Amino acid sequence: MVRFRLYANKDEETAYLNEMAARGYAMTGFFAGFYSFEKCRPGEFIYQVDITEGWFRVSSDYREFMQEMGVEIICPWGMWVILRKKAAEGSFVLYTDVESGIEHYTKIKKMFKTATMLELICLIMEIALAGSTTDKATIAMALAFISLVGAIVIVFLREIARVNGILAQLRERAGQESPGNRCGKSNVSLLLSLGLTLNGIGYLIPTGSTLYAAVRGILHGLAIVFMGLGIISTLWKRED
């Protein structure tokens, strides 16, 4: 069985994998958002998601260590690695004290910050490209990328805000000064991201036939509605 999911939030991803395992579906593979599952006894495995030191790989140290702990490495993907352990062998929590929790979420925050910076650089380059040409196809392509990258940036910024909230709570538990808010909610609405995504997809649809033009029109229409709602909701929250 294959399911498509996009998670930026590793805690939600972990919860999803454990919920599937509880229902008798053990996750065995991942590729670009596609999770593959095999049947298992309900609750046979406990899943955890860790951040790696490498890119699409874990060090041999890490691999050996986890093996010794009875932890199975399902697959590294990007900066993440999905792990599981047989529930019969006892509880499976990766980070059990405040200090290592802070370290873990600091790494996650750093990764999202770097990724956001790279996305912003892409965004600027695409905007420059769109401004420097009169070729309609190139402009459409650039607008598509700008919208999609913009959508990703919003998701990442929200994730950074969430991680900041977790870090502030952990620091408070450790008795450290915690600047920044503990609510961990970004003001920027996810609707804005959804609108941008639809807008981007709209630009990717080729011009020509009336059918395409109609689909494109619907997508852009929906995009405007969602972006409008997103902006309203963002400003609304700001006033609270």
Place this chain on the structure above:
Amino acid sequence: MEKQTPLTEALFYILLSVRKPNHGYGIIQEVQELTDGRVVLGPGTLYGAMQTMTARGWIRIYSEETDSRKKKEYIITETGRKVFAEEKRRLEELLRNAERMEEGTW
């Protein structure tokens, strides 16, 4: 050099558990026994701590078995013992001063 004490509870008990050669799973078990099950180290926490302490030269690899069932054993170094002794002095001071609390109650 960055400030190394106070040690976190995890670092303190891990250092104690590698006074004799010990491997990852053995460390978790020993820490659990020493604290009557209060401190149970998660694999992520232990891995991070071992990496940090190896980098700082507090512990080192004692043996690495070459057969397929690899079990790395770790042992405390001289530096590690020094850090631990310093922490012990700090804890003794805390405990000594804690006794003063009794003076106020009669």
